[in-house]
Amino acid sequence: SGREYMVRGRGYLRSLDDIGNIVLLSSAASGTPVRVRDVATLAYGPAMRRGVTDLDGRGEAVGGVVIMRVGENAEKVIERVKAQLVLLQPSLPRGLRVVPVYDRSELIDRAVDNLRHTLLEELIIVSLVILIFLWHFPSAAIPIITIPITILIAFIPLQLSGMTANIMSLGGIAVAIGAMVDAAIVVVEQTHKKLEHWEAGGRKEDYHRVVIDAVKEVGGPSFFALLVIAVSFLPVFALEAQEGRLFKPLALTKTLAMVIAALLAITLDPAMRLLMTHVKNFTFRPAWLARAASALLVGKIRSEEEHPISKPLMKIYQPVVEFSLDHKWLPIAVALLMMAVTIPIYNKLGSEFMPPLDEGTLLYMPSTTPGISIGQASTLLREQDRILYGFPQVQSVFGKAGRVESATDPAPLSMMETVVVLKPREQWPVRERWYTYRLPSWTHPVLLPVLSRIWPDRQTTAELIYGMGGLNEALTMPGVTNAWTMPIKGRIDMLTTGVRTPLGIKVLGSNLEEIERIGNEVEQALHGVGGTASVYAERTTGGYFLDFAFKRDALARYGLTVDDAQSVLMTAIGGQTATTTVEGRERYAVSVRYLRGYRSDLQSLERVLVQIPGGAQVPLGELATLSLRTGPGMIRDENGRLSGYVYVDVAGRDLGSYVAEAQRA
Numbered sequence: 001s002g003r004e005y006m007v008r009g010r011g012y013l014r015s016l017d018d019i020g021n022i023v024l025l026s027s028a029a030s031g032t033p034v035r036v037r038d039v040a041t042l043a044y045g046p047a048m049r050r051g052v053t054d055l056d057g058r059g060e061a062v063g064g065v066v067i068m069r070v071g072e073n074a075e076k077v078i079e080r081v082k083a084q085l086v087l088l089q090p091s092l093p094r095g096l097r098v099v100p101v102y103d104r105s106e107l108i109d110r111a112v113d114n115l116r117h118t119l120l121e122e123l124i125i126v127s128l129v130i131l132i133f134l135w136h137f138p139s140a141a142i143p144i145i146t147i148p149i150t151i152l153i154a155f156i157p158l159q160l161s162g163m164t165a166n167i168m169s170l171g172g173i174a175v176a177i178g179a180m181v182d183a184a185i186v187v188v189e190q191t192h193k194k195l196e197h198w199e200a201g202g203r204k205e206d207y208h209r210v211v212i213d214a215v216k217e218v219g220g221p222s223f224f225a226l227l228v229i230a231v232s233f234l235p236v237f238a239l240e241a242q243e244g245r246l247f248k249p250l251a252l253t254k255t256l257a258m259v260i261a262a263l264l265a266i267t268l269d270p271a272m273r274l275l276m277t278h279v280k281n282f283t284f285r286p287a288w289l290a291r292a293a294s295a296l297l298v299g300k301i302r303s304e305e306e307h308p309i310s311k312p313l314m315k316i317y318q319p320v321v322e323f324s325l326d327h328k329w330l331p332i333a334v335a336l337l338m339m340a341v342t343i344p345i346y347n348k349l350g351s352e353f354m355p356p357l358d359e360g361t362l363l364y365m366p367s368t369t370p371g372i373s374i375g376q377a378s379t380l381l382r383e384q385d386r387i388l389y390g391f392p393q394v395q396s397v398f399g400k401a402g403r404v405e406s407a408t409d410p411a412p413l414s415m416m417e418t419v420v421v422l423k424p425r426e427q428w429p430v431r432e433r434w435y436t437y438r439l440p441s442w443t444h445p446v447l448l449p450v451l452s453r454i455w456p457d458r459q460t461t462a463e464l465i466y467g468m469g470g471l472n473e474a475l476t477m478p479g480v481t482n483a484w485t486m487p488i489k490g491r492i493d494m495l496t497t498g499v500r501t502p503l504g505i506k507v508l509g510s511n512l513e514e515i516e517r518i519g520n521e522v523e524q525a526l527h528g529v530g531g532t533a534s535v536y537a538e539r540t541t542g543g544y545f546l547d548f549a550f551k552r553d554a555l556a557r558y559g560l561t562v563d564d565a566q567s568v569l570m571t572a573i574g575g576q577t578a579t580t581t582v583e584g585r586e587r588y589a590v591s592v593r594y595l596r597g598y599r600s601d602l603q604s605l606e607r608v609l610v611q612i613p614g615g616a617q618v619p620l621g622e623l624a625t626l627s628l629r630t631g632p633g634m635i636r637d638e639n640g641r642l643s644g645y646v647y648v649d650v651a652g653r654d655l656g657s658y659v660a661e662a663q664r665a
Contacts, residue, residue, distance in 0.1 A: 013581045016042045019590060041595065048575075050413065051402030052378045055101065057386025060378065063101075063400060073164055078105040101398035102419045102487060107359050108166075115170045122177050123147055130181070134188060135307055138276040143184035145272065146264055150180050154257045163249055172253030179229055180257055183222035183265035190218045191273060211277050215270040223266050230258035242496055246354065350654025358461050359486040362420040364388070364399075364471075365500050367481045367647065370414050370542040370633035377401040377413045380480070387474050388420055393464055395423045412634055419487060420471075428458045466533060466651045481536035483649045498638075498645075503655055505646040508639075512632050515644040516540045522646050525665045531653035540644045543633025546602075548624040555623055558612040565623050568610045573599050602626050 013019055020037030027033075036042070055061040068077050085098050092098070126147065131140040151173055155165075163169055194214040198207060236251035281294035305311060324331045366384070368377075378401070385397045399418035403411040411417075430436075435451045448457075465471050465484050472482050483501045485493070494500050505522055509515045519537030526535045548569060550562050570576055575593035598604050606621030636643045650658050 013579065013590070014583070016044070040592075045591075047589065049374050049402075051400065051404055051411075052374060052381060053401075054378070054381050054385045054397075054399045055099070056389045056397050057382055057384075059382065061398075063398065063404070065404060065406075075105050075108050075164075078103065099396075101396055102361060102421065104488070107361070107488075110360065111167045111357075112165060112170065115167055115174065119151075119170065119174055119177070122174060126177060126181065130185065132309055134185075134192075135309065136192070138278070139188045139192065141276060142188055142269055142272050143181040146184045146261070146269060147177060147181055149268065150257055150261045150264060151177075153260050154253060157256055158253065161252075163252070166249065168246060169249040169253045172250040172255075173257055175250070176254045176257040176261075180226070180261035183226050183261065184269045186218050186222045187215055187265065187269055187273060190214045191277070195277075207277065208274060211274055212270075215273060219266050219270065223262050226258050226262035226265060230255045230262065242492070243353075351656030352654050357486070357489070359488055360422055360424075361487055362422065362461075362465070362471075363485050363487045363490045364416075364418040364420055364475075365483045365485065365490065366416050366418075366475070367483065367536050368414045368416075368479055370412065370539050371544040372414050374402070374413060377416070380477075381416060381418075384416070384475055384477075385418060388418065388471065391464075391471065391474075393422055393428050393459070394420055396421045414633075422461075422464075425458055430457050431459070433457050462651065472533065481647070482534050483536070483647055484533070499647065501647040501649050503648040503650055503658065505648065506638065507644045507646065508641045510642060512540045512635070512642055512644070515642060516542075519644045519646050526646070526648060526662055529658065529662050529665050531650050531658050533649040533651040535646065535648045537646045538644045539633075540635075540642075541630060541632050543631050545629050545631050546605075547627050547629050548620075549627070550624045551622075558618055558623070560610065560612060560623070565610055565620070568608065569620065572608045573605070602628075 020035060020042050022036045023033040024036060024039065025034050053061050053063040066077075066081055068074060082100075085100075089098065127140075127144045130143050131137070134140045154173065158165075158169065191211055191214040194210050195207065198205070198210045233251045233255050236247050239247055282290040284290050305314075364384070368380070372380075381399045381401045385399045388394055388397045397418060397420050399416060401416045402413040403409040433451070433455050435447065435455070436457065439447060452458075459467065463470065472484065475482055485500070485502060489502075490500060493502065497504060499506075505519075507515045507518050507522070509518075516537070516539060519540070523535050523537040526532055548565075550565055552562070555562065555565060567576075571592055572594040575591040577589045578592050579590045581588045581590060594608070598608070605626060606619060608620040609617040610620055610623060611617050636645070648662075
């Protein structure tokens, strides 16, 4: 016919009936087949589970994790993921929707916006201080204009270097704002003095020459002074690892801002000084506008004796300076005495790697004893999530017990992770303060936002967790040890130390039982240390096992190997994948396993039949001794030695002093 035909053999399993009709053997005499359905019960069933998730305490949910590539911008990745989820939603079955349970972009936006707001406040305050103390608008405008120009120029090398605007890089600019205008103020002050002398001398030369000479006198020293401040941060670039990644952006932005400010001090500032210095009032029409322009753009340079702010301050400053110069040893002695007094206070100061960042999201990581079943873990997880979701400060709760289908998350069922997303602080219940009932109601819109920053009218995150009736108290359950952290902080801790709590102790040795004994002793000792919210030592030998000790002489008598017996054991109890069904793009395993009634107790397992050469069968109880034992549910290895962890959750004190007291305990 001139056509080409492709030959296909269609034999895919498509239903339970197809599996049931598979022939196991047939009689040569009668031709009667023995099918799978004749010797087995066929049913759909779940695969082996090592993890379970729950949403808001309402039942199980399917969870997914988005893993970002190294070096990517987290906020941009999240934006692209959100865009894809919007496109995905219409293709989902009716009633199914994707609900984000943890979105880091909210923290990023909130932190950056907060720092931007602080930067704006700092700019306004610095500008007001300059304006008040110079009391001359054209002169004050120079450092006020220099600040935003310096910041904007500093963003150019940041962009070229690939750095983002984060809380550390913007923090470097916040640290530099006060210092970057020093040179501009010094130049302005010098110009004021020179113009005062020029005015007193009868204005014998052009005022432009006076301004240029003043700038030349202090321009060079001011330039190098700013460079010295910039160079002082260079040692920070030698930091490595976690501290280097944290503080290098801050050091880079501050150094860039100071270098740019130094360059502007000898380029832009002198030019603006010449441009904005006027000694004659304007005379154009209308006269009222000329007077206003003269007051704003010309002004009057006042000496310190005429300045309304500097004059009273100088009356205080001058006697103090004269007294200090006349009695030079007294100020030195007082300074040394004050320094000596602060030594005991310094010794009582705590220490931490860095102050905690309130991420607005909690990570609840309780631990239970090893050996918990998947059903019990699911029940416990749902109850914990239900309790958490009942707090008015909580927006959503997503809990996980065990591990996801990934080799990157080897967590046992006894390890739970619950992401608790908190509502914005403005939506938390308000507690009464003195100003809520003492101040007139008409003042509340103006005064309450200010007073609430000094005396907060809502709980802190620490009070929500550890306070009376807080989350930790509500989740006190038998056999469960609580631990609280935050998602980003917790991940950093786990990546750097392998310990998921803020503080952990590693017990290394060669014997797991001895490691567990020492861990339990450490746990008991730390209970008495102040600030211990919870402490839990891993039960390194707390796993439960059903051991089959094979009798080699019995195996040899029946012509069997250990592998033969173990193959039957694996199929009977754990199930063995015989084949895989192909259903479109989906693949499902077909497993062979004993019914529950034939493997639910030791006596039933002893009756499992093992086929021997020749076709006869013997019970498994004749080939092995069955026993229930305990042993290591998970084995840790660190630097070639066995290890066990003691997890410690600290509340109400710094980690440095806690560690010092714990070492003494």
